[in-house]
Amino acid sequence: MKEPVLIIGGGPAGMALALALHQRGVFARIVDSRPRGAAKSDARILALSHGSRLILENLGVWGKIPHTPITTIHVSHQGGLGRTRIRAAEENVPALGYVLAAGDLATVLDTALAKHGTAFDDNTAAPAHPDSALIVHAEGHIDNSNNVADIHNRDYGQHAVICTARASAPPRGVAWERFTPAGPVALLPCNDAYAVVMTCPAGESATIAAANDSDFLALLQSRFGANVRLTAASPRLVYPLGLRLRRQPVVGREVWIGNAAQTLHPVAGQGFNLALRDISELADALTDAADPGDAQRLARYAAGRRIDRISTVGFTDGLVRLFSNDSAPLRHLRSAGLLALDLIPAARSFLARRMMFGARGW
Ligand SMILES: Cc1cc2nc3c(=O)[nH]c(=O)nc-3n(C[C@H](O)[C@H](O)[C@H](O)COP(=O)(O)OP(=O)(O)OC[C@H]3O[C@@H](n4cnc5c(N)ncnc54)[C@H](O)[C@@H]3O)c2cc1C
Known part of the structure; x- marks a missing residue:
């Protein structure tokens, strides 16, 4: 019988998915080319949204991750008027987001997987021809050596x-x-x-x-x-930094998640937040599946993620290109935008909810 799910890559995305699948009774095995525990030394600091907190709470790991709440976000731009402040109290949430170390997140996820006895083959490259019902790519990068047409690539320099x-x-x-x-x-x-x-x-x-x-x-x-x-x-x-987007996150019995599906500029801190929303919905889609590679389930998953993926990528890409630019008309547009945000609570709330919950935020 085929192994149900093979996850290639035991970074935070691969580990979070394995945990979500374990909760739903779906067997998954992780393979990672690095030694187990390598992700614990990831030096990046991540800002995770309120929505991500809820997903990590459901995975039973949130309370164990040291974190610092963000209660106010102050946005401004150099060389122009206009600035805005977004406050948690205005959005009726305890915090707009949380700051944590990627290494701490990896440590807590790894400990939870070890407790459940999830199979994790370290120092192991992805098998050339895996015999799995579903193969999930969580390798953390987008390899465009094949199917280049499916990959959108922007180098911001x-x-x-x-x-x-x-x-x-x-x-x-x-x-x-x-x-x-x-x-x-x-x-x-x-x-x-x-x-x-x-x-x-x-x-x-x-x-x-x-x-x-x-x-x-x-x-x-x-x-x-x-x-x-x-x-x-x-x-x-x-x-x-750059933008790399795999337009089709599902092909046949293969799914791409996390940075293997989309690698974003960190300007809006969206990369892992988006990954967690993908993971949560993929795990839901696979619940009670006799065949985790079932084409209809995977197609429904891909269709359900489309708007959030495209809009999050577009939002991040737009911010980088609108703000990393010194042209006078764009400077005035930025000033006007920040002033408008500051003056119009509904616009601020729209932005805050988008950052907290993705495309479902409104
Ligand atoms: C400067 C910076 C700041 C950021 N800030 C934020 C933020 O504030 N908020 C946010 O949400 N996101 C942020 N991000 C994005 C976030 O760091 C990534 O989304 C996240 O770390 C991706 O996790 P991953 O598991 O997909 O990939 P990775 O962490 O890269 O893990 C991939 C794993 O796959 C393994 N692997 C690779 N190739 C193979 C192979 N062929 N076979 C087997 N295993 C393999 C690797 O060993 C690794 O363990 C930031 C990114 C950067 C660069």
Whole structure:
């Protein structure tokens, strides 16, 4: 008999899906080319939405992940008027989102899988011809060596430099997103410090990351502005950025999830949030399936995810292209947009709910 589900990739997306399937009584096996536990040293800091919290609560892991609530998001842009603040209290939620370490998330997911005895073959490459009813790709990247026509690819020419930074005052739940012509800068509250994601032109990232702490802080402060006074920074890491979208997340008995389905710019912190919504709906679609690779179920899953995927990718891509640009007309448009958001509570609420729940937010 065929093995029900093979998940290729034991990063956070693959592990979360395995957990969701276990809860629904569907057997899944993970294979990962790295040693088990490698994902625990992922240095990225993630902002997860209120909707993602609910999904992780259903998986029984939320309470074990250390996290910092975001109660206010402050959005502004360099060189123009207009700024807006989105507040959790206005949206009647305890927090707009939560900041956590990708490594902590991986640790908690791995522990839960180990407790359930989920099969996890580490140091194992994907089999060439798996004999599984359903193969889920969660390899964390999009390989366009075959079927190039199905992959939408945009290179923004930007890299992210990430680190943590201390400031003269603790963050108190405020997340800052500042758009600059060189790319967006985000400061996320993380315990009593900030997690920094500074986007910069690709050709400058290595020099910026290698700069000494005081030169780096001076550059970060000049990009970010005077709202927060930064006093210290940890060593920097660089991540290349771009948009890669696999238009068809289902082909035959294969499904792509997480970064293997879409790799997004981190500007709006949507990548793993979108992955969790895919995972939750895929697990629902496979509940009680005699054959997890059943074409009709998978087609329904793909159709059900279409609007959320396309709109989340479009929203993120639009933000990067609208804000990473110094043309005067676009600067005025940005100012007008931020002012309008600030003045119109319904528009703010629309944006907040979109960030929290994806396309179903309205
Ligand atoms: C700077 C930055 C900031 C971000 N901030 C946010 C944020 O605030 N909010 C948010 O929601 N998202 C954010 N993201 C996105 C988020 O990090 C990703 O969506 C998430 O980590 C993807 O998880 P994954 O499991 O799909 O991939 P990965 O974590 O890459 O895991 C893939 C796994 O597959 C394994 N693998 C690879 N190839 C094979 C193979 N051939 N055979 C077997 N195994 C294989 C790897 O060893 C790895 O364990 C950010 C990304 C970046 C770069």
